[in-house]
Amino acid sequence: MYRILEKRQLSSVVYEMVVEAPRLARHAKPGQFLIVRKDETAERIPLTICDYDAEKGTVTIVFQPVGVSTWKYLELEEGDSFMDVVGPLGKPSDILEMSDEELKSHSFLFVAGGVGTAPVYPQVKWLRKKGIAADVIIGARTKDLIFYEDKMREVAGNVYITTDDGSYMHKGVVTTVIDELIAEGKTYDHCVAIGPMIMMKFCCLTTEKYHIPTVVSMNPIMVDGTGMCGACRLTVGGEVRFACVDGPEFDGFKINWAECLKRSQMYKTIEGQAKLRYEEGKTHEGGCGNC
Numbered sequence: 001m002y003r004i005l006e007k008r009q010l011s012s013v014v015y016e017m018v019v020e021a022p023r024l025a026r027h028a029k030p031g032q033f034l035i036v037r038k039d040e041t042a043e044r045i046p047l048t049i050c051d052y053d054a055e056k057g058t059v060t061i062v063f064q065p066v067g068v069s070t071w072k073y074l075e076l077e078e079g080d081s082f083m084d085v086v087g088p089l090g091k092p093s094d095i096l097e098m099s100d101e102e103l104k105s106h107s108f109l110f111v112a113g114g115v116g117t118a119p120v121y122p123q124v125k126w127l128r129k130k131g132i133a134a135d136v137i138i139g140a141r142t143k144d145l146i147f148y149e150d151k152m153r154e155v156a157g158n159v160y161i162t163t164d165d166g167s168y169m170h171k172g173v174v175t176t177v178i179d180e181l182i183a184e185g186k187t188y189d190h191c192v193a194i195g196p197m198i199m200m201k202f203c204c205l206t207t208e209k210y211h212i213p214t215v216v217s218m219n220p221i222m223v224d225g226t227g228m229c230g231a232c233r234l235t236v237g238g239e240v241r242f243a244c245v246d247g248p249e250f251d252g253f254k255i256n257w258a259e260c261l262k263r264s265q266m267y268k269t270i271e272g273q274a275k276l277r278y279e280e281g282k283t284h285e286g287g288c289g290n291c
């Protein structure tokens with residue numbers, strides 16, 4: 001059992017839990033995810049690891065309840081336990097593969113949209129430990145949805161906050177801030193954009209104009225997180241990939257966004273899954289791991 005040590009509400013719709021999981025905490029790296037299961041009958045939910053503390057043996061997860069399952073997870077309180085916490089899963093972030101010299105010669109831009117702010121945090125924190133201060137843009141629809149502002153300021157270089165309705169700081173979506181920073185003369189060698197899929201797509205269209213290589217995290221299309229259900233199938237550079245086993249991070253310029261957006265909408269319904277099976281063949285039966 002995996003005890004919930006802390007639970008807090010971060011914004012009007014987003015919650016954070018610190019969970020006791022010592023082995024996972026020892027091995028976790030930025031960019032990876034875990035799967036939680038409340039009890040034997042509960043749905044498995046893949047969530048990005050938002051922080052980890054090997055000494056305390058804890059991992060931090062952040063989630064926004066959307067379906068029945070995630071609302072049920074919200075019933076758990078401090079002192080309660082998850083039956084399973086599996087991980088770390090997926091490949092660590094690309095930046096972990098860079099040598100210290102490479103890291104120091106790069107300037108980094110992170111774009112965090114809504115709930116995507118949580119998975120951006122461990123990467124920015126990891127860079128700070130290497131002595132690198134990355135710029136971070138945090139975007140939300142409105143002021144009440146902003147979270148981790150103080151935490152992010154502790155580890156980032158500059159933090160730019162923008163709200164769609166202008167209720168806090170800058171007004172506009174995250175891509176308008178990218179355009180403005182470049183117009184001011186800022187230059188970046190590497191961008192990481194994490195948030196809703198439509199945001200990641202438009203970030204890539206924006207950074208491509210400025211030739212800034214951009215990595216995105218395809219967590220939003222995962223369902224079972226184990227390579228069995230086929231939901232997270234996507235095309236990257238003309239090749240079939242699965243977000244949960246080959247990612248979750250990919251080169252955003254190579255992703256077939258139209259296909260991803262269409263499949264993510266269809267996979268939400270049983271009818272949509274059946275239609276995908278009809279259109280794409282037996283790629284969603286599960287079991288072999290090569291779906």
Ligand code: NAD
Nearest residue numbers: 113114115116139140141173174195196199202217219220
């Ligand atoms: P949201 O819809 O409120 O959007 C957040 C910000 O993204 C907006 O304020 C805006 O600045 C930007 N944005 C949205 N559409 C844009 C567009 N067309 N062009 C430019 N910028 C745009 O975000 P939310 O409600 O917090 O998002 C929830 C979604 O985030 C869920 O679908 C969830 O799956 C996804 N998510 C993704 C990850 C990941 O790893 N990629 C992690 C957590 C959550």
Ligand code: FES
Nearest residue numbers: 223225227230244
């Ligand atoms: Fe099911 Fe990747 S989430 S195969």
